[in-house]
Amino acid sequence: METTTTPARTARRPQAAAATTGPRWQRWAKVAVFVAAWYPLARIVFFGVTDRLGANPIEFITRSTGLWTLVFLCITLAVTPLRRLTGWNALLRFRRMLGLYAFFYAALHFTTYIWFDKWFDVAAMLKDVGKRPFITVGFAAFVLLVPLAATSTKAMVRKLGRRWQSLHRLIYAIGVLAILHFWWMKAGKHDLVLPKIYGAIMLALLGWRLAVWLMARIKARQAS
Numbered sequence: 001m002e003t004t005t006t007p008a009r010t011a012r013r014p015q016a017a018a019a020t021t022g023p024r025w026q027r028w029a030k031v032a033v034f035v036a037a038w039y040p041l042a043r044i045v046f047f048g049v050t051d052r053l054g055a056n057p058i059e060f061i062t063r064s065t066g067l068w069t070l071v072f073l074c075i076t077l078a079v080t081p082l083r084r085l086t087g088w089n090a091l092l093r094f095r096r097m098l099g100l101y102a103f104f105y106a107a108l109h110f111t112t113y114i115w116f117d118k119w120f121d122v123a124a125m126l127k128d129v130g131k132r133p134f135i136t137v138g139f140a141a142f143v144l145l146v147p148l149a150a151t152s153t154k155a156m157v158r159k160l161g162r163r164w165q166s167l168h169r170l171i172y173a174i175g176v177l178a179i180l181h182f183w184w185m186k187a188g189k190h191d192l193v194l195p196k197i198y199g200a201i202m203l204a205l206l207g208w209r210l211a212v213w214l215m216a217r218i219k220a221r222q223a224s
C-alpha cells in the first residue's frame with residue numbers, strides 16, 4: 001500500500017521522495033486516462049437512454065466505435081514519437097493501456113456489425129462484403145489487432161523477448177489498413193475530409209518511424 005510522505009520525512013530521505021513523487025502522479029494520470037477512455041462508450045449509452053442515437057442507432061454506434069478505434073490507434077502510435085521528442089519516458093507507461101482501448105473499441109465495432117447489424121447471418125454479411133469491400137479491410141485490421149492484444153501482458157513481453165517487438169510491428173500494417181478501410185468507405189459517399197485528416201496523421205506517425213529507422217541504418221553503415 002502507498003504511504004504518505006511528509007516534508008519532514010522527505011527531507012531526511014530525499015531518495016525516497018524522488019522515488020515516490022514520480023510514480024504517484026503517474027498512477028493518478030493512469031487512472032485519469034483509464035476513466036477518460038470510457039467516454040466514447042458512456043456517450044453512446046447516454047445517447048441510447050435519452051433516445052438521441054438518431055434514426056439509425058446501429059449505424060450511429062458502428063460509426064462512433066469505428067472512429068474511436070482509429071483515434072486510439074493514432075494516440076497509441078503517437079506515444080513513442082512524443083517520448084523521443086520530449087524526453088518524457090513516463091509516456092511509455094500509458095502505451096499498453098491505450099493500445100488495449102483501441103482493441104476494445106474495435107471489438108465493440110466488430111460486435112455491433114456482426115451481431116446487431118447482421119444478426120450473425122453469414123449470407124447477409126457475405127452479400128454486404130460483396131457490395132462494400134472496405135469491410136474486409138477493416139476485418140483484416142481487426143484480426144491483426146487480436147495477437148497484439150493477446151500478447152500485451154508483461155508476462156508475454158518477457159516470454160516472447162525480441163519476437164514481441166517483431167510481432168508488435170503489425171501495428172504499422174493495422175494503421176495502414178484502418179486508413180484504407182475508412183477512406184474506401186467514405187470515398188463511396190464522396191466525403192473524404194476526415195479520412196484525409198486521419199490519413200495525414202497516420203502518414204506523419206508512420207513516416208517518422210521510417211525516418212528514424214533509415215537514419216539508424218545510415219549511421220550504422222557509416223560506423224562500420
Ligand code: HEM
Binds near residue numbers: 066106
Ligand atoms: C482496426 C479495425 C477497424 C477500424 C480502425 C475501423 C474504423 C472505421 C471507421 C473510422 C469507420 C467510419 C466511421 C465514420 O463514418 O465516421 C468505419 C466504418 C465501418 N466499419 Fe470499421 N473499422 C475497423 C474494423 C472493422 C470491422 C472488423 C468491421 C466488420 C467486420 C467493420 C465494419 C465497418 C462498417 C460496416 C462500417 C460502415 C458503417 C456505416 O456505413 O454506417 N470495421 N470503421
